[in-house]
Amino acid sequence: MQHGSxxxxxxxxxxxxxxxxxxxxxxxxxxxxxxLPKGKVVYEIGEAVRHTYFPHNTIxxxxxxxxxxxxxxxxxxxxxxxxxxxxxxxxxQSFGRYVTQFxxxxxxxxxEQLNEAARDRPKIRQLMLSFxxxxxxxxxxxxxxxxxxxxxxxxxxxxxxxxxxVDHDALxxxxxxxxxxxxxxxxxxxxxxxxxxxxxxxxQGRGVITITDRAGLEEMSCECYRTIRRxxxxxxxxxxxxx
Numbered sequence: 748m749q750h751g752s753x754x755x756x757x758x759x760x761x762x763x764x765x766x767x768x769x770x771x772x773x774x775x776x777x778x779x780x781x782x783l784p785k786g787k788v789v790y791e792i793g794e795a796v797r798h799t800y801f802p803h804n805t806i807x808x809x810x811x812x813x814x815x816x817x818x819x820x821x822x823x824x825x826x827x828x829x830x831x832x833x834x835x836x837x838x839x840q841s842f843g844r845y846v847t848q849f850x851x852x853x854x855x856x857x858x859e860q861l862n863e864a865a866r867d868r869p870k871i872r873q874l875m876l877s878f879x880x881x882x883x884x885x886x887x888x889x890x891x892x893x894x895x896x897x898x899x900x901x902x903x904x905x906x907x908x909x910x911x912x913v914d915h916d917a918l919x920x921x922x923x924x925x926x927x928x929x930x931x932x933x934x935x936x937x938x939x940x941x942x943x944x945x946x947x948x949x950x951q952g953r954g955v956i957t958i959t960d961r962a963g964l965e966e967m968s969c970e971c972y973r974t975i976r977r978x979x980x981x982x983x984x985x986x987x988x989x990x
Contacts, residue, residue, distance in 0.1 A: 753775075753778075753780065754771075754775060756780055756803065756852070756854070757771075757775065757778050757780070757801070757854045758771075759803035759804065759826060760801035760802060760803055760826055760829070760853070760854055761826050761827045761983075761985065761986035762801060762827070762828065762829055762874060762983075762986055763778075763801050763854060764985075764986075765983070765985040765986050766870070766871065766874065767870055770864075770868050770870050770871050773864055773867070773868055773871070774856065774860075774861075774864050774868075774871065777856045777857065777860040777864075778801075778854045778855070778856050779854065779855055779856075780852055780853070780854055781800075781852065781853055781854075781855055782850075782851075782852055783800075783802075783805045783847045783850065783852065783853055784847065784850050785847055785848070785849060785850040785919075786846065786847060787846065787847040788844060788845065789807065789830075789831075789845040789846070789847065790831065790834075790841035790843075790844070790845040791841065792812060792841055792842065792843060792844055793840050793841065794840065795839060795840060795841075796831050796834045796839050796840060796841050796858060797839075797857060797858060798831055798855040798856065798857055798858065799829055799830070799831040799832045799855065799856055799857075799858060799861050800824075800829060800830050800831055800853045800854070800855045801828075801829045801853055801854040801856075802825055802826055802828065802829075802830075802851065802852075802853045803826060803852045803853055803854070804826065804849075804851040804852060804913070805825070805848075805849050805850060805851025805852065805853060806823060806824070806825045806847070806848045806849045806851075806909060806912055806913075807823070807824045807825075807830055807845050807846065807847050807848065808820045808822070808823050808845070808846055808848055808928060809821050809822040809823070809824070809830065809843045809844070809845055810843055810844045810846060810927075810928070811844075812843075812844055817930065818844065818927055818930070819893060819928070819929070819930035820889070820905075820928040820930075821843060821886050821889055821890070822882060822885050822886045822889060823848075823885075823908060823909070823912075824845075825911070825912025825913070826912055827911075827912065827979060827983065827986045828878065828882070829878060830845055831855075831858070832858075832861065832875060832878075832879070833879055833882065839858065848924060848928075849913070849919060861875075874983075877982045877983055878982075880982055881978050881979050881982040881983055884974075884975065884978035885975050885978065885979075888971050888974050888975050888978075889971070889975075891971070892904065892969060892971040893929075893930065896969040896971065897969075898929060898931050898935055898936075898939055899939050899942070899943075899967065900967065900968055900969035901929055901969065901971075902925060902929060902936065902939050902940070902943070903943070903948075903964045903965075903967045903968035903969075903972070904968045904969055904971055904972040905925065905928060905929065906918065906920070906949070906956060906958065906964060907961070907964055907965065907968055907972050908972060908975070910958055910961070911976070916957055916958040916959075916961075917955055917956075917957045918955065918956050918957070918958070919954060919955055920954070920955070920956045921954050922936045922937050922940065925940070940956065943964075943967070946960075946963065946967075947959060947960055947963065948960045948963045948967065949964070
């Protein structure tokens, strides 16, 4: 891939695209493009974190794993985000499981190179800090959401937040994926999505959920969707779409 093409690909990630030209040029020589197939566990709990990833068109979930093998999503990362940075700040060990939900690509950089860039370039450091605050806000809101809101409302939130990170209404989502991310039984998700389809909010195909009424989904979703969006829009206005 030519240098110019690589730069365009790197900037599909909105954090990288938000950098000033001189800051991006400082970081660019250390970036590499990698494929992330669906279902790939990028980091397992306790695994050494050697790279920070900047997704282009993939979505990666941070999940916590329970003793019975079940898991619940705590945060989600797409083109507006990076992952592996916060874990690398202290212990350099992953505190959760990072798993790819949609196949795609990402740019990555070693933890050492990113730390050097954040140390030497104030605007890079500020962007990293703003993202860390937005991630904390997302994680705290998700914890509250998982504890008190209905599966139906949480499912709507998950579908909407996924749509925010891609460019199309047809989402390659299975009931199994939704059940794992929401921490519920697959049969529960099937009942919820069937009701959403009857209400005219989505259509379902084999392994695909298509949004047909976004406004209706937002009405059915809990306030957590809007709260998380507002946090990103406030802290990272250049990286998150604002409708």
